[in-house]
Amino acid sequence: QVQLVESGGGLVQVGGSLRLSCAASGSIFAANIMGWYRQAPGKQRELVAMIPTGGGPVYVDSVKGRFTISRDTAKNTVYLQMNSLKPEDTAVYFCNLKALRDYWGQGTQVTVSS
Numbered sequence: 801q802v803q804l805v806e807s808g809g810g811l812v813q814v815g816g817s818l819r820l821s822c823a824a825s826g827s828i829f830a831a832n833i834m835g836w837y838r839q840a841p842g843k844q845r846e847l848v849a850m851i852p853t854g855g856g857p858v859y860v861d862s863v864k865g866r867f868t869i870s871r872d873t874a875k876n877t878v879y880l881q882m883n884s885l886k887p888e889d890t891a892v893y894f895c896n897l898k899a900l901r902d903y904w905g906q907g908t909q910v911t912v913s914s
Contacts, residue, residue: 802826802903804895809908816912817883822895822905824876832899834871834878838891838910845894849880862888885912 808820820836835850849869851857857869868881878895890912895905 802828802897802899804897804903804905806893806895806905806908809893809910811911811913812885814886814912814914816885817881818885818910819882820880820893820895820908820910822878824878824895824897824903828876828897829899832897835896835898836869836878836880837894837896838889839894839907840888840891843891848893850896850898851878882910885910887912887914 803825804822806822808818810818812818831853833850833852836848837845838848839845847860848863849857849859849867851869851871853873866884871878891910892907893910894907897903
């Protein structure tokens with residue numbers, strides 16, 4: 801079984817920064833994709849960024865130039881550095897691991913106040 805544990809959410813003012821972390825544990829297939837999704841109230845969950853093993857990152861257009869995803873493959877950990885945060889970034893952020901099937905973290909709240 802695979803478990804994902806997220807940390808790093810919180811309340812920040814417009815223009816501020818936060819860093820999310822997600823550590824995966826368990827039986828993890830070596831070739832995988834780790835990423836972050838978010839879900840705002842009343843909206844569908846959307847992809848924010850993802851990064852495959854040995855590959856380059858992919859971002860949704862709305863975060864390009866502001867967010868950076870990275871991973872430490874040896875530690876099975878993925879990070880999301882979020883800069884220049886905007887109120888529309890407010891959402892619950894979920895860590896995702898794609899490896900034969902989807903695994904999800906419990907979610908961490910990010911609130912950007914204006």
